[in-house]
Amino acid sequence: MVRGHRKSPLALHLLQRRQPRCNGGPLNIPVNQQRLNAELEELATFSDAPAPAVTRVLWTARDLQARAYFKSLCAEAELDVREDALGNIFARFEGSEPELTAVATGSHTDAIPHSGRFDGCVGVLGGLEALRALKSAGFTPRRSLELIMFTSEEPTRFGLGCLGSRTMSGVLSPEKLRSLKDGDGIDFETARHEGGYTGELESVRLPEGCYHAFVELHIEQGPLLEAAGLPLGIVSAIAAPATVKLTIEGEGGHAGARLMPGRRDALLAGSELALAVENAALSTGAIDTVATTGFFQIHPGAVNSIPSRTQIEIDVRDIELERRDAVVSQIRDAWAEIAARRNVSGTLETLNADPPATCAPSIIQASQKAAAALDLPFHNMVSRAYHDALFMARLCPTGMIFIPSKAGISHRPDEYSSPEEIQRGVEVLALSLAELAS
Amino acid sequence: MVRGHRKSPLALHLLQRRQPRCNGGPLNIPVNQQRLNAELEELATFSDAPAPAVTRVLWTARDLQARAYFKSLCAEAELDVREDALGNIFARFEGSEPELTAVATGSHTDAIPHSGRFDGCVGVLGGLEALRALKSAGFTPRRSLELIMFTSEEPTRFGLGCLGSRTMSGVLSPEKLRSLKDGDGIDFETARHEGGYTGELESVRLPEGCYHAFVELHIEQGPLLEAAGLPLGIVSAIAAPATVKLTIEGEGGHAGARLMPGRRDALLAGSELALAVENAALSTGAIDTVATTGFFQIHPGAVNSIPSRTQIEIDVRDIELERRDAVVSQIRDAWAEIAARRNVSGTLETLNADPPATCAPSIIQASQKAAAALDLPFHNMVSRAYHDALFMARLCPTGMIFIPSKAGISHRPDEYSSPEEIQRGVEVLALSLAELAS
Known part of the structure; x- marks a missing residue:
């Protein structure tokens, strides 16, 4: 048996074990790098910001x-597609024991203003490519495979991230969803209906144990893999994020006529808080x-007008929950002092304060x-960014696969992972899915 | 001769002197308070912000x-209207010796975002009412009277205020005007042409001495008159404003993945500068x-993205030029220190640094x-806000008349001067114009 570079015995083993027809010869995972790359580029064109920036906000035309x-693309790949009332999209590759x-695997395609083309999208289109590669290798899983495109992992429009996975896992209630308004005062239900999703929000929640496993492929969004010269990160824990709003x-x-004593400048109070x-x-x-x-926006925003209002959103994360919460407390205390001293008002509101998630040993393995x-060296590492996996971990054993991000850059137009890096991530994902679905 | 309250012998004297037909009996200045008030309300409806706020930015539909x-309104009042290439509007009441x-008198009608209905507008519509009152009293001035609506006293769209008067007085060159871009990257000439003004910008400048006198009626935008219980301020000097941009x-x-050391956060640098x-x-x-x-705007403005860019505009004013310039220098030094320490870049640009203006004794008198x-007690006072009068002072003897602002509020929806206060200001303006045009 000839073993070429990255034509691995495990791939052979895994696939042979499931598909007795495919015996003999080393079996590659036939990831079509060019097709995937072209699809990532096509997806990036649906943007409200000019290329290379991507802006794709929930339920906008883009x-x-x-x-x-x-x-x-899912239909072309002959996957069965369904959507829930919140717009989470599920594409199913039926297994031999349905x-x-x-x-499950998946990620998101929404993008914060002026960000890049890889965050989330690599996990969605890469997940699709993994399923297509397994299909084209002639592999049929025992358990069905599901690719999920989650609704609004980014908090851009309603100030709260992971709307899809958070609601699926029961962390976010339909009542709370319905109470949300966007920055233009448009309420959540109006926006959802305009987006074409009209079903009952109550039907979105899934029961614990609804999936056998969930693995998310994602760009690292940090510099560690690149610095270490490694093609792969296997995530052991997802950090605990909190979002605070004020x-x-x-x-x-009038900036000229109102003298300095007794000013109650909302920008200066906000600056101190930042x-x-x-x-x-x-x-x-x-x-x-x-x-x-x-997020830091002042009103009215004219050079000759004293700012009367500042809207602020703060993101705090840590891998230790207690330390994270202590930082939030410290911010709260600082705000009380600033507000009293500057005679301004405003209440800090904690939009979410999620606990960290531990990845399942079965998936890490x-x-x-x-x-x-695949002969790929890897780091076992912590995820510091928010991911839908954080909430999927409440429903089933969950894990994540990271690929390198150039210079650790993310949420910027110059966010970059190479086609080769993406291909390797997809190969690892495909093999992991095959293993977990056996 | 019966002298009722505010039916003054000076009014009689002034008008009798010019118009021998109007002899005998005390002569009032027939300001139509209700009409003026209704016109101010009508003008306030042309707004991009809901009432009571007013937003009316240069060359928008509003x-x-x-x-x-x-x-x-000028045409109804039988004034001859002309406009220059920059959109300054001149309405002329022809004198007996044309x-x-x-x-001249006048002010502006543009309004910064979410401001009120009186700033500028009182000087434009009040100026019109003064001319109508003089006309309806049967008075014809020796010198012609001109009412000017200046283009964009507010710096909202192009970051630079008093575009009309600044250009008329030669302080702002057509080249500089043509180099301006608004916040959306639209260049000045495109915006001007879209506004319907296509003439040569070179024709806007006026020669020194082109007017015999200029008086601007304006709300105080500060609390002094109200605090003193006085209906009138007569301005002796206009403060020196500077605008700095960065x-x-x-x-x-990514706010989660990029660790704190070595961050180059543009919001934090901007906060320190503010x-x-x-x-x-x-x-x-x-x-x-x-x-x-x-003005303080960050990019990209998402809770989970580190701010990469902050745009700032700073307004510094004083009645002493040296002290004003020392403050600008101190800000410049602070910025150099912040930029070096936080490893961010950006050059402070002084958009304008105008000297203070002294009002002409002839007009004060x-x-x-x-x-x-009119039996009105008054304060001799300093104007701390920007006014077109600051630039008209370069062309001719100039003065200003202030009326009280409730609680000193301006550039806010709750900006307020009462119809009675406005009426008194218009009466003083009308008599001043009659005197100066004699």
């Missing part, structure tokens, strides 16, 4: 175009603590076996 | 509606120094005489 494109719980109400007025957020993160002394004020079969 | 409305240089370039990235601006103003110890960061004639 998001709907991306959804239609994804469904057309009554068994399925093995609207500061001060007092406006600096306090940074300080709170640094004060833990732990490299894993991060805190960011990523499946991914490690796949990596070994 | 601005064009306001212009059309103003011209229709070859003499005219006496785009901070840092580095973006606080330094406040500190610079306070450090002079002078009540007349004000500095405001009124005319307004004081008018006040006395």
